[in-house]
Amino acid sequence: MNELEYKNFYDRVGKTNGWDFSKVRCISEGVNWNFYNEVSQRCKKSDILLDIGTGGGEALLSIAEFALILVGIDNSAGMIEAANVNLKLSGKSNVRILQMDADKIDFPKNFFNVVSCRHSPFCSKEVANVLVNGGIFLTQQVCEEDKLNIKQAFGRGQSFSNQDGTLKNRYISELNEAGFVDIQSFEFDAREYYKTYEDLVFLLKHTPIISNFGKVENDFTVLKKFIEENQTSKGIMTNSKRFMIIAKK
Secondary structure: OOHHHHHHHHHHHHHHOOOOOOOOOEEEEOOOOOHHHHHHHOOOOOOEEEEEOOOOOHHHHHOHHHOOEEEEEEOOHHHHHHHHHHHHHHOOOOEEEEEOOOOOOOOOOOOEEEEEEEOOOOOHHHHHHHEEEEEEEEEEEEOOOOOHHHHHHHOOOOOOOOOOOHHHHHHHHHHHHOOOEEEEEEEEEEEEEEOOHHHHHHHHHOOOOOOOOOOOOOHHHHHHHHHHHHEEOOEEEEEEEEEEEEEEO
């Protein structure tokens, strides 16, 4: 998927569910951290926080009490629409949601104390520009070998042909070039068990793991065979592989 295809995909998802997968029944084993807990632990009550690629805003709203002002940005109109609905329902008065491109963050220099970004592209130079000196940037991203057995079954998928670690190494290099220091990276490869066929189909239809899932001939035949081969007593097994980078300006 190219950039435009991803944007159109996220627009559709945003209008459908805002990126809220709380109804998907899935057990995870081996997850080493909760990203927004990590973000909240590095916030002070007086801080201004920027969340890049905020999606439906559910995660950002969950940590609203930990900072003075929280701003969520996303380039998808569908996501922004969903996030503003969620914001109104939450009653939070210190959260702002704006449609904005991560490659051109339209805020003053040295404006934010903390910047976060989960599962969304970012520009290291733009982050450095809006982050105060001594500020913290945290990002969690999807590894190339995430959902590996699913991608192998379909013979295609998100970053399927890329070597594992490619994205992490690129981001670390870009953060170095942008002037960040004390750059730390962490990784986990957790087991996931989806309870039913419907839970797994929801995941595949609402994420870009398998491009154009359901629109390619034999997709559901492949999925049926995959489930037969990966069904366990805990559910349908796959993996969730993530990396996190924490850097100081």
